[in-house]
Amino acid sequence: MKKRILAIDDELLILKTIRFRLEREGYEVHTAQEAEVAMELLDTQTYDLVITDLLMPVHSGLEIIQKAKQVSGSKLPVITLSAAGLEKNVIDAFRIGADDFINKPFSPEELVIRIKKLL
Amino acid sequence: MNVQNDRFFRKLKLIAIGSFCLGLGLFLVSKVLSSIATNDLRESHSQSTYSYQVLVQSNNLELQLQSVQNHSRGYILTGDPVFKNAHNRFAERANASFSGLSGFLLQKEGQDSAVQALGTSIDALTTHTKELIGWKDAGENGRIEKAVSSLKGKKLMDALMLQTSAIKEKEQDLLQHRLKQSRKMYTIIDQFTLASSILGSAFLLVAFLFIYSSLRKKEQQEKKEGDPIPYKDPVQTLPMQINYDRLTENSLGDLGFVREMLEGYLDHVPTLVNEMEQCQVPADEKELRSLAHKMRSASQVLEIAGLNSDLERIELFPDPEKNKEELRALKEKACSTFRAAFPLIEEKVRQMKM
Numbered sequence: 001m002k003k004r005i006l007a008i009d010d011e012l013l014i015l016k017t018i019r020f021r022l023e024r025e026g027y028e029v030h031t032a033q034e035a036e037v038a039m040e041l042l043d044t045q046t047y048d049l050v051i052t053d054l055l056m057p058v059h060s061g062l063e064i065i066q067k068a069k070q071v072s073g074s075k076l077p078v079i080t081l082s083a084a085g086l087e088k089n090v091i092d093a094f095r096i097g098a099d100d101f102i103n104k105p106f107s108p109e110e111l112v113i114r115i116k117k118l119l
Numbered sequence: 120m121n122v123q124n125d126r127f128f129r130k131l132k133l134i135a136i137g138s139f140c141l142g143l144g145l146f147l148v149s150k151v152l153s154s155i156a157t158n159d160l161r162e163s164h165s166q167s168t169y170s171y172q173v174l175v176q177s178n179n180l181e182l183q184l185q186s187v188q189n190h191s192r193g194y195i196l197t198g199d200p201v202f203k204n205a206h207n208r209f210a211e212r213a214n215a216s217f218s219g220l221s222g223f224l225l226q227k228e229g230q231d232s233a234v235q236a237l238g239t240s241i242d243a244l245t246t247h248t249k250e251l252i253g254w255k256d257a258g259e260n261g262r263i264e265k266a267v268s269s270l271k272g273k274k275l276m277d278a279l280m281l282q283t284s285a286i287k288e289k290e291q292d293l294l295q296h297r298l299k300q301s302r303k304m305y306t307i308i309d310q311f312t313l314a315s316s317i318l319g320s321a322f323l324l325v326a327f328l329f330i331y332s333s334l335r336k337k338e339q340q341e342k343k344e345g346d347p348i349p350y351k352d353p354v355q356t357l358p359m360q361i362n363y364d365r366l367t368e369n370s371l372g373d374l375g376f377v378r379e380m381l382e383g384y385l386d387h388v389p390t391l392v393n394e395m396e397q398c399q400v401p402a403d404e405k406e407l408r409s410l411a412h413k414m415r416s417a418s419q420v421l422e423i424a425g426l427n428s429d430l431e432r433i434e435l436f437p438d439p440e441k442n443k444e445e446l447r448a449l450k451e452k453a454c455s456t457f458r459a460a461f462p463l464i465e466e467k468v469r470q471m472k473m
Binding site for chain 2: 009010011012013014016017020021024053055057083104105107108109
């Protein structure tokens, strides 16, 4: 059975890249451009891993991390994506339970390796 | 022509006048030195001629006086009138040589006493030889024997030789001293001329290089400011570069996906650029930061380099109220860079479709 991954980012091209690469690696990928949609997916679906951007409009990535941890009893691994210059957000993310982070721009290859490490 | 150009040409004018004055100065100094050298040469020539004449006349005088003495001795010993006539002839010549020599010597100050002493000695010698000849004619051999045994003639001759030698030595010393001075002066002039030639050439070279480089610089500056920018391949001039190789590698060589990404970028980013252009600084600060963040993310996916730092600065700009001009400039720069890049991406997509 395929592992299910939820990717959240307000940038469509990033989501396309993640989806393209992870599907090639044999994962089932769901994507959300808005945090509200992601929250809903987390409530209704089960996932093996979440990848989320930290800086998004309306809800931040921190809220998604909290939600992911809440629905899974802290078992769902979360990888955060962060642009350079926003290190404070990364530290906050780790404080509330993020498992790993990748700086943007990221190499899809690196993302795959980090995912494999967590799953 | 603007103020900068005026200043520039005033500067060039000063340099040109400076180099001209220096060149003229060097020319005048060389000319003065050349005149001094010519004058010195003339004086040396005159001195040499004079000394040569003094030496020749002195030698002649010595020879003639020796002849006077020899012929008087010949007449006393043989009684042959040939010797007596020769004696008289050489005595006249000796007087003529002395007149010539004294004429030369008296051209210079401080020679009077030497000339006078020489004249007295010559008179004494010729008087003595004439007395001997007179005694010979009168048959007064006793007086002759007495005079000869007293060595009066020899003594007079030796004294004369000493005097002429002194004159010759003095003249030789003067000549050598003069030539030594000239040699010294020529060496100095020669060295100065060499140094001024090198210095003048170096100065002219430096002035030429300075003027040339200034004109080149000015030309380039004017081109930058006013002239139409020459056409160049936009890919080379854009600050924004798309790394297609990396994009292809990240897409595992799937060119269809690469094209899809580029099309997605063109569908999406121009709208963001339009929105950014409409943002007011500093009123729409928040929107501007958000757009910069989105544009940065999208560009990073496409491995577009060259814009990251500007967009990051917009996103994290510290005090837009205070530095609104700087933020506005950053915004305009980013927008114009994006606008310039879109046709290139469109062209790439078109090529990929073929």
